[in-house]
Amino acid sequence: MHIIVETRGLVKVYRSDGVATPALGGLDVAVAAGEFVSVMGPSGCGKSTLLYLVGLLDTPTEGTVMLAGADTRGLSDRERTRLRREHIGLVFQRFNLLPTISAEENVALALRLRRRPVGAAAREMLAAVGLQDKRRRRPEELSVGEQQRVAIARALVTRPAVLLADEPTGNLDSESSDRVLDLVARFHREAGQTVLLITHNDQVAARAERIVRMRDGRIIAG
Amino acid sequence: MLPLANILARKVRTTVAVLAVGVGVALFLVLVGLTSMLREIADRTTNVDAHIMVMPAGGPALLLGGGLPADKIEARLRAIPGVAAAIPVLCWSLNMAGRDQNAFGIRPEDWPYFAGPDRLVEGRPLAGGAEMLIDTRLARAGGLRLGDTVERLDRRFTVVGIAREGVAGRVFIPIDTLSECLQNDSRRATFFYVKTAGPAAVEPVREAIANLRLTAFTLDEYYAKLANLLGDMNRVIGAVVVVAGFVCFLVILLTVFTMVVERTRQIGILRGIGASRLQVFGLVLAEAGIILAAGILAGFLLTLAARAIILHVQPLWTIDIPAVRFAYAAALATLGTLLGALYPALRAAGQNPVESLRYE
Known part of the structure; x- marks a missing residue:
């Protein structure tokens, strides 16, 4: 079993005005390549902090994140950006897309930032999420569910090793939520996409192969 | 694509910023052009087949x-x-x-x-x-x-x-x-x-x-005396140039800073989907650059319009603006814009992506 993401003794403490607020207290998680894992827990338990650390958007106070075999401890912002580009696709809960450009341009942007040729890749990815007819629309012209599908297309168009999704259905009605989760599940099933999904919803978490339960910055199960 | 789309998304603010840059450019060019009037008079007055001007003591x-x-x-x-x-x-x-x-x-x-x-x-x-x-x-x-x-x-x-x-x-x-x-x-x-x-x-x-007991100047000396007046005028123009450049700087600073603040979350998303600090920095500068380019173009057009209007109202005035002055005006606007955009661009590039993503 090839481990694609692993956290070792991950501690995160936020400091503000001299007050230390612990968010993660020594977290060890491992995700195998091709695995679909949900991280579940109540609000404030540290789920999003874990996602930001695994996504290399933030640095831990202690411990490290191993990504695709690389120890990310002590890496510069530039090196973390490079690793994020190579291995991570991110989907956020809301206001995921850049509002001034079309759905297709939003997807193409992920390739452009990596200086990769766009070609027909953005269009094909939008077709894969069922939005080929709406590729020229701006985010405000799409439903919230459609926006999330565009965000998934954008996250996956670069063929990342890991898809990180932070409450991707948190703002959606049940029908839209199902469509988004079906989409994620399909990419996992058909393309072997590794998925780490953050949620506080039992039904959403149940779509994963494995559920990691968190409370107060620690893993309590999984 | 993204910088242009971002700029066009705020049409009124962009227009105001473009006009502010344009007015600064036009102000500089028209003032410089007006100084040619004194030079034209000096040229004419000394364009005589003679060597000396004699005046009362x-x-x-x-x-x-x-x-x-x-x-x-x-x-x-x-x-x-x-x-x-x-x-x-x-x-x-x-x-x-x-x-x-x-x-x-x-x-x-x-x-x-x-x-x-x-x-x-x-x-x-x-x-x-x-x-x-x-x-x-x-x-x-x-x-x-x-x-x-x-x-x-x-x-x-x-x-x-x-x-x-x-x-x-x-x-x-x-x-x-x-x-x-x-x-x-x-x-x-x-x-x-x-x-x-x-x-x-x-x-x-x-x-x-x-x-x-008469005052005598060679024509060259007389020309130089008029040119001295031109020198004084150049100092006034220099002051106006500084003010125009500063206004350009302030407008760009305010415009770009506002753009950066209101797009805090978008910057977080950009970092999340793979943008480096340098790319975010470049994006902000590119947006300022578009405003600058449009502002310079607007300034040139305003200058030509102002010149035409002035010469229509005052047909005997002289407003000669050499091409090199247009280049100076563009350089002045570029300097003001670069300085104005620098701080917001650095701030955007330095934003913590997690804080940006949590920004409401």
Whole structure:
């Protein structure tokens, strides 16, 4: 079993005005390549902090994140950006897309930032999420569910090793939520996409192969 | 694509910023253009086949009126060794084409000192009496043609000649006619042009004229005096340039800073999907660059429009703006924009992506 993401003794403490607020207290998680894992827990338990650390958007106070075999401890912002580009696709809960450009341009942007040729890749990815007819629309012209599908297309168009999704259905009605989760599940099933999904919803978490339960910055199960 | 889309998403704010840059550019260019008026006057006044200007002691005062007894001074000047010709000029202000013009009263036989034979584009030189010779610029501005009559100083003058612009005065009248109109008892002169036998004679002649208790300048010195006025004006323009550049800087700073603050979350998303700090920095600068480019273009268009309007209202003004000044204006706007965009761009690039993503 090839481990694609692993956290070792991950501690995160936020400091503000001299007050230390612990968010993660020594977290060890491992995700195998091709695995679909949900991280579940109540609000404030540290789920999003874990996602930001695994996504290399933030640095831990202690411990490290191993990504695709690389120890990310002590890496510069530039090196973390490079690793994020190579291995991570991110989907956020809301206001995921850049509002001034079309759905297709939003997807193409992920390739452009990596200086990769766009070609027909953005269009094909939008077709894969069922939005080929709406590729020229701006985010405000799409439903919230459609926006999330565009965000998934954008996250996956670069063929990342890991898809990180932070409450991707948190703002959606049940029908839209199902469509988004079906989409994620399909990419996992058909393309072997590794998925780490953050949620506080039992039904959403149940779509994963494995559920990691968190409370107060620690893993309590999984 | 993204910078342009972001700029176009805020049309009113972008328009205001573009106009602010454009007004700064236009202000600089029009002011610079207006200084060419003084240079044009200096060029004209010294465009005479002579070497020295002679004025009453204490000159140069206002070049107007008959301060010197023309015949007497001419005789004294001609008696100086090395003087080839002494050309009296009586100046008086005449309102022509809606603006006061310094009319040159000259002896008709002195015309060759003011213009070569090819300068006269229509008609003939002055012969005497109530005749008037004007330059092409005044003819155009005043709608005057050969044979037209102009009533000034209780006389009806006839336009007998039109000279290509660049001659010393825009209006020439026979000196005796002008003296009569001004009710002088005898022929008077405001100043003299003196032609020497050659360049080597200029300095000795000037010293000899000074001994006559008259003020004498070589034409180069006189040009330099006018150029000094230009220098003072350049300092004023320099101040305006600094203000224009500062306004440009402030507008860009405010515009780009506002853009960065209101797009805090978007910057977080950009970082999340793989943008480096440098790419975020470049994005902000690119947006400022688009505003700059549009502002410079707007400034050039505003300048051309302002120039056309000014010359329509004041056809005798001169607003020459060399191409290199447009380049200076663009460089000034670029400097102001770069400085203004630098802080917001650095701030955007330095934003913590997690804090940006949590930004409401």
